Amino acid sequence: MSNVKTYVRPMGSWWLRNPFYRWYMVRESSCVVITAYAVVLLCGLLRLAQGRLAFDAWRESLASPWAIGFHLVALPLVAYHAWTWFKVMPKTLPFISIAGHRLADRTIIVSGVVAAIAASILVFLAVFMNVPRVSP
């Protein structure tokens, strides 16, 4: 097997070719946003460790149009990421049988979405119930 010129199909724009592929790429691009968000949090932690002045400056930058814009764009992307995660979970999980019947795909997806909604509400409530009291 020496110097055989096998055909290697170029990978340039295969995903532009049909909507299913394009949505796949949107789904995969959500991971860039998730990484970026983790870096934002890490920066915040760094600023927290650097002291009050640094952290307050970071908070200010978090309110800038660019930062708000980034988070507003990230929100639907990560929500789509969550949705597609649960949509594909029937394929990523091993078969689960309960009482002799295999767990249906729909059950898995619905449970996942319900869990995500519940977790989101929990997170919001945890923050909301602990907000500082603003003296009138």
Place this chain on the structure above:
Amino acid sequence: MLSALVGPMLIFVTGVAVPLGFLLPRETMSYDRMLAFVDRGFGKLAMLLVISLFLFHGLHRMYHCLHDLGIHVGAGLKAVFHGLAIAGTVACIYLLTTVGR
């Protein structure tokens, strides 16, 4: 999985609601309150899990996306992407242990 469960709400709370004072006051993430949050074991754990797991998940998927974009991947690139996630995790742990001292 964690990013699917709490990702959207966390982004909304920390990136939109609190900075704008929308539904939640701006002081929710004040210096003193955040310091108190990471002072507790639960706060440290939550911070570490979110940052580290989001980093690993995001970078791992980015690594596999390279192939979709036609970039040839190998052990080297794998080490870079996962190395970045490990570096981020180590930085996070270091910061969590030194914050507030």
